[in-house]
Amino acid sequence: MERYNAAVAEARWQEIWDEQKVFEAPDDSDKPKYYVLEMFPYPSGRAHMGHVRNYTLGDVVARYRMARGYNVLHPMGWDAFGMPAENAAIESGVHPAIWTRQNIDHMRAQFKPLGLSVDWGRELATCDPEYYGKEQAIFLELLEIGLAYRKEAWVNWDPVDHTVLANEQVIDGKGWRSGAPVERRKLTHWFFRITEFAADLLDALKGLDRWPEKVRLMQANWIGRSEGARVFFPLEGGVGGEGRKIEVFTTRPDTLFGASFCALAADHPLSLELAGNDPDLAEFIEECRKLGNTAEAIETAEKRGYDTGLTVARPVGEPVSLPLYVANFVLMDYGTGAIFGCPAHDQRDLDFARKYDLPVPPVVIPPGEDAADFSIGDEAYTGEGLLANSDFLDGLSSAEAITRVIAHLEENDLGKGAITYRLRDWGVSRQRYWGAPVPIIHCDKCGVVPVPKDQLPVTLPEDATFDKPGNPLDHHPTWKHVDCPKCGGKATRDTDTLDTFVDSSWYFMRYCSPRDEGILDKKAAAYWLPVDQYIGGVEHAILHLLYSRFFTRALRKLGYVDLDEPFEGLFTQGMVTHVTYKDEDGAWVFPENVEKKPDGSLVRVDNGKTVSKGRLEAMSKSKKNVVDPTPIVEQYGADAVRWFILSDSPPERDLLWSESGIEGAWRFTHRLWRLVLENIELLGDSRPEIAKASEFSASATALRQLTHRTIDGITGDIEAFHINKAVARIYELANALGSRPDGPGAEAALLEATECIVRLTAPMMPHLAEELWAALGHKTLLVQEPWPVADPALLARDVVTMAVQVAGKLRDTIEVELDADREAVESLALASYKVQKAIGDGVVRKVIVVPNRIVNIVVG
RNA sequence: GCCCCCGUGGCGGAAUUGGUAGACGCGCCAGACUCAAAAUCUGGUUCCUGCAAGGGAGUGUCUGUUCGAGUCAGACCGGGGGCACCA
Numbered sequence: 001m002e003r004y005n006a007a008v009a010e011a012r013w014q015e016i017w018d019e020q021k022v023f024e025a026p027d028d029s030d031k032p033k034y035y036v037l038e039m040f041p042y043p044s045g046r047a048h049m050g051h052v053r054n055y056t057l058g059d060v061v062a063r064y065r066m067a068r069g070y071n072v073l074h075p076m077g078w079d080a081f082g083m084p085a086e087n088a089a090i091e092s093g094v095h096p097a098i099w100t101r102q103n104i105d106h107m108r109a110q111f112k113p114l115g116l117s118v119d120w121g122r123e124l125a126t127c128d129p130e131y132y133g134k135e136q137a138i139f140l141e142l143l144e145i146g147l148a149y150r151k152e153a154w155v156n157w158d159p160v161d162h163t164v165l166a167n168e169q170v171i172d173g174k175g176w177r178s179g180a181p182v183e184r185r186k187l188t189h190w191f192f193r194i195t196e197f198a199a200d201l202l203d204a205l206k207g208l209d210r211w212p213e214k215v216r217l218m219q220a221n222w223i224g225r226s227e228g229a230r231v232f233f234p235l236e237g238g239v240g241g242e243g244r245k246i247e248v249f250t251t252r253p254d255t256l257f258g259a260s261f262c263a264l265a266a267d268h269p270l271s272l273e274l275a276g277n278d279p280d281l282a283e284f285i286e287e288c289r290k291l292g293n294t295a296e297a298i299e300t301a302e303k304r305g306y307d308t309g310l311t312v313a314r315p316v317g318e319p320v321s322l323p324l325y326v327a328n329f330v331l332m333d334y335g336t337g338a339i340f341g342c343p344a345h346d347q348r349d350l351d352f353a354r355k356y357d358l359p360v361p362p363v364v365i366p367p368g369e370d371a372a373d374f375s376i377g378d379e380a381y382t383g384e385g386l387l388a389n390s391d392f393l394d395g396l397s398s399a400e401a402i403t404r405v406i407a408h409l410e411e412n413d414l415g416k417g418a419i420t421y422r423l424r425d426w427g428v429s430r431q432r433y434w435g436a437p438v439p440i441i442h443c444d445k446c447g448v449v450p451v452p453k454d455q456l457p458v459t460l461p462e463d464a465t466f467d468k469p470g471n472p473l474d475h476h477p478t479w480k481h482v483d484c485p486k487c488g489g490k491a492t493r494d495t496d497t498l499d500t501f502v503d504s505s506w507y508f509m510r511y512c513s514p515r516d517e518g519i520l521d522k523k524a525a526a527y528w529l530p531v532d533q534y535i536g537g538v539e540h541a542i543l544h545l546l547y548s549r550f551f552t553r554a555l556r557k558l559g560y561v562d563l564d565e566p567f568e569g570l571f572t573q574g575m576v577t578h579v580t581y582k583d584e585d586g587a588w589v590f591p592e593n594v595e596k597k598p599d600g601s602l603v604r605v606d607n608g609k610t611v612s613k614g615r616l617e618a619m620s621k622s623k624k625n626v627v628d629p630t631p632i633v634e635q636y637g638a639d640a641v642r643w644f645i646l647s648d649s650p651p652e653r654d655l656l657w658s659e660s661g662i663e664g665a666w667r668f669t670h671r672l673w674r675l676v677l678e679n680i681e682l683l684g685d686s687r688p689e690i691a692k693a694s695e696f697s698a699s700a701t702a703l704r705q706l707t708h709r710t711i712d713g714i715t716g717d718i719e720a721f722h723i724n725k726a727v728a729r730i731y732e733l734a735n736a737l738g739s740r741p742d743g744p745g746a747e748a749a750l751l752e753a754t755e756c757i758v759r760l761t762a763p764m765m766p767h768l769a770e771e772l773w774a775a776l777g778h779k780t781l782l783v784q785e786p787w788p789v790a791d792p793a794l795l796a797r798d799v800v801t802m803a804v805q806v807a808g809k810l811r812d813t814i815e816v817e818l819d820a821d822r823e824a825v826e827s828l829a830l831a832s833y834k835v836q837k838a839i840g841d842g843v844v845r846k847v848i849v850v851p852n853r854i855v856n857i858v859v860g
Numbered sequence: 861g862c863c864c865c866c867g868u869g870g871c872g873g874a875a876u877u878g879g880u881a882g883a884c885g886c887g888c889c890a891g892a893c894u895c896a897a898a899a900u901c902u903g904g905u906u907c908c909u910g911c912a913a914g915g916g917a918g919u920g921u922c923u924g925u926u927c928g929a930g931u932c933a934g935a936c937c938g939g940g941g942g943c944a945c946c947a
Contacts, residue, residue, distance in 0.1 A: 213864090213865090214864070214942085217863080217864060217865095217942085218863095218864085218941090218942055218943085221863070221864090221943060222943080224943090224946065226946070249947065250947060251946095251947065252947080328945085329945045329947090330945085330947080331946065331947085333946095334947075335947065338947095341947090346947070347861090347945095348947075351945095420946080421946095538942095541942085542942085647886095648873065648885060648886080649872060650873080653866095653872095653873090655872090656871085656872065658871095658872090658886080660886060660887070661872085661886065663886095664885065664886055664887095665885095667899095668885090670899095670900095671900090724873070724874090724884085724885090725874070725883090725884085727884075727885080728874075728883065728884035729884080731883095731884050732883075732884065801880080802880085803880035805879085805880085805927085805928070807928090808926095808927070808928050808929095810880055813880065845927090848927050850879060850928095853876095853880090854879045854880075856879080856927050857927090858928095
């Protein structure tokens with residue numbers, strides 16, 4: 001028997017699928033639609049195993065749904081804007097567009113041999129003007145309805161690179177690339193008003209029942225809803241005019257009587273106003289700004305405050321004056337930028353109070369403590385309890401007190417119940433070249449002027465230079481200089497580009513009508529959306545998914561789509577890991593540079609140094625544990641790679657890439673090939689139809705039952721993303737196919753099982769399955785064949801094996817008819833020699849019979 | 861610090877959701893084929909004890925609920941992830 005030549009067969013089937021356009025998805029169909037999407041890749045230039053895993057998982061779903069009779073949309077594109085392209089331009093002088101194009105071509109060439117069921121006709125790249133021009137149109141429409149706006153905001157500014165840095169690009173308070181200490185600067189930026197949907201984005205998480213609980217939780221935490229109250233504290237002494245007051249937010253209005261000070265954020269308007277004629281305060285504010293916002297800075301910084309000398313009045317109960325501070329731990333962009341400090345019941349406030357010698361009156365008494373002698377030491381009491389020293393709240397529980405005090409505040413116009421979210425508006429301006437230009441013109445006379453829609457796209461100038469720091473769009477000699485569309489006078493373009501998260505927030509909608517002249521074709525969008533199954537890494541659990549949810553709501557408001565949630569089902573896959581090796585100097589070593597000596601020790605091939613096996617790590621260039629998919633696919637074939645990736649590890653967990661694993665998978669492709677061809681040989685020209693067989697031997701029936709259980713099991717496994725279990729069932733059926741049935745109906749049963757294993761393998765190893773389907777004599781393409789259906793009659797068993805326990809310990813098993821009655825089972829169990837031996841001279845107290853499962857004999 | 865998830869053979873992992881722990885694969889061991897090797901096929905493989913039949917232990921640790929616990933509850937230990945001065 002000749003060997004299966006994966007390379008030849010895979011190329012051939014890919015060509016046939018391509019020619020017959022089997023993966024092209026029409027925008028309307030009698031079939032139900034199913035939209036499968038994997039997160040589109042950043043074209044870094046090299047495909048990695050993580051991509052292979054991601055797209056293989058999606059492909060299994062897509063091919064399965066096709067077989068189940070769905071009109072499947074399974075597109076692919078490129079998240080093509082972003083910094084690496086610009087860095088490449090700075091480092092090697094290649095233009096970002098050229099660099100990106102080459103990478104896309106290279107990666108597409110790496111993906112194609114995987115045999116993915118992708119409709120390549122819908123391919124898009126976010127750096128194409130056809131794409132980002134539409135994005136600019138969306139921007140302008142968001143501006144019209146107030147979901148995009150401009151405001152001044154504090155940003156991390158890299159003084160060397162002359163650019164804004166995202167928080168994650170600031171390491172130890174320094175720019176990740178320049179190493180220069182990052183400054184806090186106030187810049188005017190574009191924002192998307194995502195906070196408008198904060199409540200909805202949070203509430204709607206409940207309905208996303210096909211999302212991982214973990215992701216929903218992370219989003220909920222990120223949105224961060226806090227319930228409490230806003231409370232006004234009047235400024236005393238007529239400062240700033242009569243009736244002036246500061247507004248604070250608190251989640252613990254029940255502790256209001258425990259207030260011993262109030263504090264403002266450094267950038268609070270009142271702080272800035274007071275700093276105007278208080279140089280010391282101005283200096284303090286400056287220090288706060290320098291502090292930065294890195295984790296380390298925050299952790300090590302002690303609580304510090306500046307006493308403004310002003311006082312505020314406690315708004316409830318007996319009149320009490322509280323000192324007003326400006327404090328470094330109060331955030332301007334959360335709540336109202338001002339707090340009241342209740343040291344007894346908040347750790348930060350307590351630290352602050354101890355430092356500045358402020359009173360610490362307890363007002364919430366923990367259960368079991370006595371109000372008379374309860375006092376606070378070094379730890380604030382943040383739990384609930386009964387109120388004391390709190391006027392009309394005394395004796396109430398924390399919960400009751402909160403309700404009561406809010407009612408009191410509202411009746412007397414001193415404050416109101418309020419909800420605050422941690423979520424902030426999304427700053428989208430980036431001072432970079434390789435992104436979608438903000439389609440805005442700034443005119444001295446007319447102010448901010450949108451680029452007229454008929455002048456979109458605002459394209460990037462091709463002749464930008466990258467040899468000096470800062471934004472190439474800003475230094476370009478001519479690009480930004482334009483006439484004002486309104487008054488015709490001299491004006492300049494906005495030189496910022498949009499955050500690349502904007503690009504990825506709507507690409508899944510654009511796929512529905514990728515060549516549409518407008519933003520999108522409403523009919524196509526209505527047909528295809530939402531995405532039925534989205535698949536990608538957990539690293540996007542928060543931002544990308546949250547921004548996409550926002551964009552969907554925004555486009556709904558604009559009338560383009562009629563849905564809130566873009567992704568009906570979400571699956572987050574694990575990483576691909578590989579062992580790491582380090583030599584005696586602690587340097588990472590490539591696996592191919594490691595040799596195993598006969599005594600089992602490991603050495604470097606190049607210099608003979610001792611190597612130790614490190615822990616499993618996600619594949620990364622820096623740890624030298626990457627495996628390039630392309631040579632592996634060339635060596636073993638795409639099916640073997642796909643099979644290995646799908647077996648063993650559950651898709652949501654990390655996958656350990658190993659050489660022995662891929663070889664095992666490769667062996668199975670050959671084993672299945674041989675098994676099926678042997679069966680074909682055995683059957684000769686006969687193709688006995690299962691429906692025509694009138695009688696089946698025991699072995700034929702057993703094989704049929706396994707076949708149908710396998711169909712049923714794999715169907716459920718794929719739907720539940722238990723792909724590793726589906727793989728195990730294929731192995732099980734393959735093992736059974738090794739020993740052929742005999743007697744009446746044997747040939748029909750064998751053919752049925754053989755055809756089924758081929759059909760069930762198709763989503764995972766599509767080329768091999770197609771090859772074997774043809775070998776079985778079929779003229780149709782397997783990819784267009786329906787999914788097999790399990791016969792319920794063959795799923796039911798007429799005889800079951802029941803376990804018999806004595807005192808909870810397994811002693812024997814018995815064969816009984818399905819649903820055999822209790823007494824029969826009981827007496828059969830008691831008749832067992834092993835059971836009797838185990839009972840010995842004990843007394844049978846009770847016999848528990850769980851039908852078709854287990855018998856437990858309780859012995860006293 | 862707060863929130864969440866996970867601990868099962870040498871390894872990756874199954875276990876119908878409270879009912880025969882270890883499916884399936886990798887690895888390893890033995891056998892068959894071969895002059896030999898590779899490939900392939902067959903069998904074995906949780907641990908302890910025993911020639912064997914068998915017996916005992918066993919799902920991170922300890923306690924509990926139950927006729928019965930990998931599964932439920934409580935405490936602890938270990939690993940991973942998210943958020944982090946959010947009032």
